[in-house]
Amino acid sequence: MQKHITQITLIKPDDWHLHVRSGAALKSIVGMTAAQMGRAIIMPNLNPPVSNATQAHAYRQEILSALPKDSEFNPLMVLYLTDNTTPKDIQEALDNNVVAAKLYPAGATTNSDNGVTNITKLYPTLAYMQKLGMPLLLHGEVTRSDVDIFDREAVFIDEILSQVVHDFPELKIVFEHITTKEAVDFVLASHDKIAATITPHHLLANRNDMLVGGIKPHYFCLPILKRKNPHQSALLAAATSGNAKFFLGTDSAPHATTDKESACGCAGIFTAHCAIELYATVFERQNALHKLENFASKFGADFYNLPHNTQTITLHKQDWVIPANYPFANSTIVPFMATKTLSWKQLD
Template sequence: MAIDRITIRKPDDLHIHLRQGELLQDYAQDVGKWCKRVVPMPNTVPPVITANQMLDYKKVIEEASPGLVVVPVFKIDASLTFDDIKALKKSGAFMGKYYPQGATTNSKGGNTDWKSCFSVFEAMESEGLILSMHGEEPDDPVLLREERYLSRLDELLMNFPKLKVILEHVSTKAGIDKVLSLPSNFAGTITAHHLHYTLDDVIGGSLNSHLFCKPIIKSAEDRQAIRAAAFSGNPKFFYGSDSAPHQKRDKELKGAAGIYSALTAIPTVIEEFESANKLDCLENFLSTYGANFYNLELNQEKITFEKKTWTCPQEIHGVVPMRAGESISWNRAQ
């Protein structure tokens, strides 16, 4: 029997970019239509490093989209002391995000010396904070950057065996296999665009700059492994959109890296789970496994989705969204 309505706990988006300034309200309200909680990435300008900056950013987002709850996160810097980490934890931090320098948007102030952050990782392990990793070697060939980075996860396990670690936006079969090989304190987030697309969609017929992101979308084999992990019911893998808006002109003229998926990521995920006959695993992927890894209470608010075709706008807030102009078969029930 075909399913045309699904009710689940309202999802958590555990990896999203909401930016700054006037457009933040639009971006926050878009994701608030689909998700109850978000983990907003701290690679702002200036970055979110201190407890006060983290609390200020949380307040701005929650005021912009009433009902949306921010799970606080800070950007890891080698200068952070044990007292700084304690202050961040006391202020509500759940996670610190590690960026290799130059790996993604606003990462020029990222870290160049991996081991210079080991004292920060030690403090985070002691305080029970999660280490979020943008797992790419920025100087390596683009299609190999994630795979070449994975040995660092083994190094983390050796030095900080109790530290919880998330390999964000896993984009390769090698990344999936690595997360599977490690203990239960290692997990990975999966995006809608890595579930849905392959590199051919980005550069096959012609260049689609609006699908350019970091880590870049990869091969059909990589997508197959990512899909298998998402549909598997393994609690190591859960949802994070990595929705990352850039204005249309910046995407088309400057090649800015990021896909704006806040409007369409959840219905795309539902389509993918439906196509695999795995809708029974949907709630765990979107709403349960990530919360459990973060030690968050499960959302009590519910959301219903219905089989009702709609067309994604060609442009919104000056941004070309993922699946612009396409018909999408699932929507929020009215």
């Protein structure tokens, strides 16, 4: 058992999977991430998507202008892949400091209708990414109607990801927001160019939390929450294992309360309000607080060949209640674990 710990100081973490939206919504929430994270991989699924270097540059400037004064937060931009993305697009993106490219299967999640319909159409582009060393970020689900929503990730591994890894052995791949034991096992069995991010909500919740006692729309996300066993348990073991293949990626995905609490509620869970405190809760429960800094602050940077941050943050053992909601543009947003008590709090 770990000794009783009342304070933790960490190298400032990074979020390797983040949605911050745009406009007034962006201004409402980006400061929460900037207070905790040194950098973040910014998801490009806006409407329209960030599918070329010019759009990526403009989006980065919008984020920088929305940050609190004197913030040193560094948004890392990503190109949205479509069936028509070319090697030339990749080169232009790399020349403009875009750090990775994101593949959404068409229709897989929010604003993914312009995503990829067949990954083989992108093989020349993937070959060029492999040559340049640009990572491929994957939303790992198939979207065929004949596949059960709880099986989409496992089928994606069998039908698509295994073949891509075989065909592009030097391509860096981040299997994002993994949710299943099959995904954990695949990453563990793969070579060291294959890594994965794990969200706080998939570590702290399972499908019972979403469905038992009534449908909880603020627990609805894609990939959807899975069973406690074997899936959530496998994620917990992977995240706290100390294996450098697994690192922090919140997939914090804000939606207005009215868009979640509707007849067709949006997919996405908002965790940016206390992301590192949520992860600390997980690691403490697993008697692995001594492994949190590697997961949160080192492994992701190492995979992307970036230096570790030089700043630090400090978490204090302190009970506090997560607010029922936060302002969000001209509406509100309900955060993950709203009205519940956490026992870790970042010191200002």
